[in-house]
Amino acid sequence: MTHEELFFQITHKKSYLCVGLDTDIRKIPEHLLNEEDPVFAFNKAIIDATSDYCVAYKPNLAFYEAQGVAGWESLRKTLAYIPKTHFTIADAKRGDIGNTSGLYARTFFDPAASGLDFDSVTVAPYMGSDSVLPFLDYSNKWVILLALTSNTGGSDFQRLVVDDKPLYEHVLTTSQQWAGPDRMMYVVGATQADALSHIRTLVPNHFLLVPGVGAQGGSLEEVSRYGMNARCGLLVNSSRGILYAGNGQDFAQKARVEAHAIQQEMEKYLELYLK
Numbered sequence: 059m060t061h062e063e064l065f066f067q068i069t070h071k072k073s074y075l076c077v078g079l080d081t082d083i084r085k086i087p088e089h090l091l092n093e094e095d096p097v098f099a100f101n102k103a104i105i106d107a108t109s110d111y112c113v114a115y116k117p118n119l120a121f122y123e124a125q126g127v128a129g130w131e132s133l134r135k136t137l138a139y140i141p142k143t144h145f146t147i148a149d150a151k152r153g154d155i156g157n158t159s160g161l162y163a164r165t166f167f168d169p170a171a172s173g174l175d176f177d178s179v180t181v182a183p184y185m186g187s188d189s190v191l192p193f194l195d196y197s198n199k200w201v202i203l204l205a206l207t208s209n210t211g212g213s214d215f216q217r218l219v220v221d222d223k224p225l226y227e228h229v230l231t232t233s234q235q236w237a238g239p240d241r242m243m244y245v246v247g248a249t250q251a252d253a254l255s256h257i258r259t260l261v262p263n264h265f266l267l268v269p270g271v272g273a274q275g276g277s278l279e280e281v282s283r284y285g286m287n288a289r290c291g292l293l294v295n296s297s298r299g300i301l302y303a304g305n306g307q308d309f310a311q312k313a314r315v316e317a318h319a320i321q322q323e324m325e326k327y328l329e330l331y332l333k
């Protein structure tokens with residue numbers, strides 16, 4: 059999916075919501091455990107219930123890899139089920155020496171090799187250019203680079219001052235030599251809204267993937283006020299807040315209500331802050 063197509067979906071849906079498919083087999087409603095593939099059955103119901111209100115889905119690989127071979131198959135089926143109108147993110151946080159990154163890229167971007175055909179993958183920047191560039195060899199695919207993450211430990215390294223600037227700023231400026239806003243996004247946690255205005259001056263045109271609203275307590279209003287640009291430039295993720303809004307037979311309906319509430323708030327912010 060291109061930058062333009064993603065912006066079209068945002069204006070069409072009046073939403074920049076990304077639903078995080080962090081599907082924990084220990085948390086899904088009991089009645090689904092009798093299904094042949096409970097994780098896929100859960101995801102399918104969540105996708106059916108939320109696709110009207112979101113523009114992206116982000117399965118986090120940990121939740122699938124922890125299930126071994128069965129988890130990998132649930133992931134493949136889930137990805138195939140997501141409507142083509144939705145941007146897909148493999149939240150895998152990969153990055154290694156060049157030849158290894160090349161195989162990670164193949165894993166997420168080459169369906170003939172792996173059965174997976176994601177639009178994008180999250181990548182950790184700290185092994186540098188040759189660990190990131192192999193993901194950019196796939197012309198229509200995106201890298202989403204970790205810049206300033208939502209967790210408290212994110213400050214251990216990312217805010218350390220190096221050559222008069224916090225380390226995350228070096229990530230934002232150096233990586234712009236690798237790809238522009240049509241192929242690269244950055245992760246900025248919703249809990250880091252204080253830094254968003256400044257980040258926008260460094261990457262005015264890039265999309266930011268913003269996790270950390272809902273369960274982690276980040277403010278959607280602040281993220282939208284400080285982070286939105288002329289093409290929205292935001293994908294705001296919520297995982298647990300939507301997935302586990304309910305835990306009974308009506309879990310998907312509860313997830314839909316939650317996703318709709320976020321979409322309604324986003325519609326308001328698009329009117330207020332789209333510049």
Ligand SMILES: O=C(O)c1cc(=O)[nH]c(=O)n1[C@@H]1O[C@H](COP(=O)(O)O)[C@@H](O)[C@H]1O
Nearest residue numbers: 118149180207208247269273274296297298
């Ligand atoms: O890359 C991410 O998506 C990510 C980066 C970050 O800084 N913080 C963060 O929470 N995430 C992911 O976003 C999701 C947040 O989930 P909830 O807190 O349940 O909404 C999880 O899959 C996290 O791994």
